[in-house]
Amino acid sequence: MTARSSRTVACVTCTRLPGLCEDDQPLLSALRSRGIEPVPVAWDDPTVDWSAFPLVVVVSPWDYPDRSAEFLAWYERVASVTTIANSLDAVRANHHKRYLADLAAAGAPVIPTEIVDDPEHARAVARRHGWADAVVKPATALGGRGVTLLSAVSATSFGDAPGSGEWCLQPFLSNVRGEGEISVVHIDGRLSHALVKRPPAGEIRVHEGYGGTHEPYPVTAELAEAADAVMDAAGCRDELYARVDLIRADDGRLQLVELDVTSPCLFFCHRPEAAAAFAEAVELRLVRQPA
Structure with a gap:
């Protein structure tokens, strides 16, 4: 691979999504509008010279759970030759759900796990x-x-x-079938937007692949407080992106069911302006790269 421009970013995906998923298309447009060239590349493509990119942004490597050890080894290799977002430390801590116990110990409102x-x-x-x-x-x-x-x-x-x-x-938490699961998206450490996800009748999974529905959700002070407590406990404020998934327990408190800083869907199709904020954060990271 030839040397890349200082305005080129690798957008990491997987083989089955060579052009990224539909939800990430607004991000590609937002990057290009800032004069940044996004290059979708599969994380396990052996022909890629990752050092040729000034910045690698992990977007949708959605097959990594089947090969988690291989994926972490790849992450370590890339982090040793260029800047990768999110950071290696954040992904190491997040890839296995035992992180929930660590967040609970740090004071975050975590569902018992x-x-x-x-x-x-x-x-x-x-x-x-x-x-x-x-x-x-x-x-x-x-x-x-x-x-x-x-x-x-x-x-x-x-x-x-x-x-x-x-x-x-x-x-x-039965309220997943009532109010639903609320996803709070953070970009560059700041709360960006929220979505509520609900399962279809007879199901508990809120994902669209199982018939779930998603729609924008207002960011209340209560929601922001719960999500911020998770972000602070996880030490994620310096990361490019994070998604905090919360469900209200029977006692009325919002509880964390997932924190994803590895490859979360950020719902850009529901909130295109968030893609612009993401692209701005990417540009700031490019500017900070050594010449």
């Missing part, structure tokens, strides 16, 4: 906590893959777990 190995272990943990229903999800998955509603007395198996083969267990 335990790592389990199999259905028997999960049932025992659910009974110990008094959770009549619980949600099990692969510890390194994304997009709703493998998410299961578990009765503390009836489940006999989980689906396939990508990555580590470990699972996280959380109490089922």
